[in-house]
Amino acid sequence: MNTKLLTEKDMDTAAAILRNGGLVGIPTETVYGLGANGLDSGAVGRIFAAKGRPQDNPLILHIPEAAWLERYCRDVPKEAYTLAERFWPGPLTMILHRREIVPDAVTAGLDTVGMRCPAHSLTLEVIRRAGVPVAAPSGNTSGRPSPTCAAHMWEDMAGKIDAILDGGPCGVGVESTIIDLTCSPPRLLRPGGLPLEALQEVLGEVAVDAALLRPLGEGERPKAPGMKYRHYAPKAPVTVVAGPAEAAAQYIAAHLSEKTGVICFAEYAALFSGCTVHVMGASGDLAEQARHVFDALRAFDGTDVSEIYAQCPAETGLGLAVANRLKKAAGFHVVEVGR
Numbered sequence: 456m457n458t459k460l461l462t463e464k465d466m467d468t469a470a471a472i473l474r475n476g477g478l479v480g481i482p483t484e485t486v487y488g489l490g491a492n493g494l495d496s497g498a499v500g501r502i503f504a505a506k507g508r509p510q511d512n513p514l515i516l517h518i519p520e521a522a523w524l525e526r527y528c529r530d531v532p533k534e535a536y537t538l539a540e541r542f543w544p545g546p547l548t549m550i551l552h553r554r555e556i557v558p559d560a561v562t563a564g565l566d567t568v569g570m571r572c573p574a575h576s577l578t579l580e581v582i583r584r585a586g587v588p589v590a591a592p593s594g595n596t597s598g599r600p601s602p603t604c605a606a607h608m609w610e611d612m613a614g615k616i617d618a619i620l621d622g623g624p625c626g627v628g629v630e631s632t633i634i635d636l637t638c639s640p641p642r643l644l645r646p647g648g649l650p651l652e653a654l655q656e657v658l659g660e661v662a663v664d665a666a667l668l669r670p671l672g673e674g675e676r677p678k679a680p681g682m683k684y685r686h687y688a689p690k691a692p693v694t695v696v697a698g699p700a701e702a703a704a705q706y707i708a709a710h711l712s713e714k715t716g717v718i719c720f721a722e723y724a725a726l727f728s729g730c731t732v733h734v735m736g737a738s739g740d741l742a743e744q745a746r747h748v749f750d751a752l753r754a755f756d757g758t759d760v761s762e763i764y765a766q767c768p769a770e771t772g773l774g775l776a777v778a779n780r781l782k783k784a785a786g787f788h789v790v791e792v793g794r
C-alpha cells in the first residue's frame with residue numbers, strides 16, 4: 456500500500472478515507488493515533504492487523520465534543536460532564552457504559568468504552584468532517600514506544616495504512632490519562648497527560664489500579680487490558696534508576712560500559728560523555744520530560760547500545776506518567792538508590 460503524507464490542506468481527504476473504511480495516522484496533543492471509523496468493524500479490524508495488536512485489547516473512541524457522548528454511551532454520570540467541561544479537549548479518556556451501536560471490535564466485547572476528545576485542531580476538524588467517532592490506539596507497532604511526531608508514525612506504519620496526517624510534534628508526549636467512571640470510587644487505569652491530582656480535585660477519592668505501580672502477579676488482570684503487555688520497549692533492556700537525581704546519576708556513571716545508553720536529565724548529561732545519551736529535559740521540568748520520554752526510548756533502536764539506564768522523576772504530577780512509561784519499558788526492572 457502506498458501511504459500518503461497529508462497536511463492541513465488535506466483534511467477533506469483524511470475525512471473521506473476514514474468514512475470509506477481506511478486507516479489514517481492522526482495527530483493529537485498526546486501521541487499520534489492510528490484512526491479508523493469507530494462504527495465500522497471491518498475498518499477497526501484493520502487497525503489490529505496494522506499494529507499487530509492483541510485482539511483482547513480494546514480501543515478508545517475520539518469525538519469532537521462532549522455532546523457526542525450520549526450517542527455512544529448510556530448512564531453517563533454527571534461527573535463525566537464536569538470532567539469534560541474542565542479538561543476537554545485534552546489528555547483525558549473516560550471509561551463509560553457503551554451503547555449497542557459501538558461494535559464489539561472496538562471494545563473487545565466489554566460493555567464499557569473509552570471516550571476521548573483530543574486537543575488538536577486538525578484532528579477535531581477531521582472527525583467533524585468525517586461525521587463518525589474515530590477509534591484510535593497509539594500509532595506505534597504493538598510493543599514499540601508511542602509515536603510523538605509524523606516521522607515516528609511513518610517509521611512504524613508506512614506501507615501499512617492509507618495516510619498519515621502531519622500535525623507537527625505532539626505537545627504533551629505521553630498518552631491520555633484513563634479514568635474508569637463505571638465504578639465507585641472512580642479508578643485511575645493509566646496515568647497520562649492529565650495529572651492524577653487534577654482528577655482528585657474534581658472527583659475527591661480516586662482509586663489507583665495496582666497494575667500501574669508494580670508488575671502483576673501470575674493470574675492477576677489489570678482493568679485496562681492494554682496495561683498487561685510489555686510496552687514501549689527499545690530493543691536493548693532498560694534499567695530504571697529511581698531516587699534523588701544526583702544519586703541516580705552517580706549510580707549510572709559507576710555502571711557504564713562501552714555499549715551503555717543513558718536516558719538522563721539535562722544537568723547530568725556531561726557525566727556520560729562517552730556513551731549514547733538522550734536527554735529527557737531538566738530534572739525539574741516534567742512537561743519537557745513527558746515530551747521526550749518516547750523519543751528517548753525510540754532513539755536507541757538502530758544503534759549498537761546493548762543496555763540502557765534511565766533516570767526517573769518522582770511520581771507526582773506528570774512525573775507519575777513519565778515514571779510509568781519508563782518502568783514499563785524496563786519491564787519494572789527498577790533500582791532504588793539514595794533513599
Ligand code: TXA
Pocket residue numbers: 483485486487488489512513514515548550562565567568569571573591592593594629630631632633644678679680681682
Ligand atoms: O492519548 C491517547 O489516549 C492515545 C491517543 C491516540 O488518543 N491513544 C491511546 O490508545 O493511547 P491505546 O489503545 O494505545 O491505549 C488505550 C488503553 C489501552 O491500554 C486499553 O486497554 C485501554 O485504554 N482501554 C480501552 N478501552 C477500555 C475499556 N473499555 N476499559 C478499560 N480499558 C480500556
Ligand code: MG
Pocket residue numbers: 592593601
Ligand atoms: Mg498504545
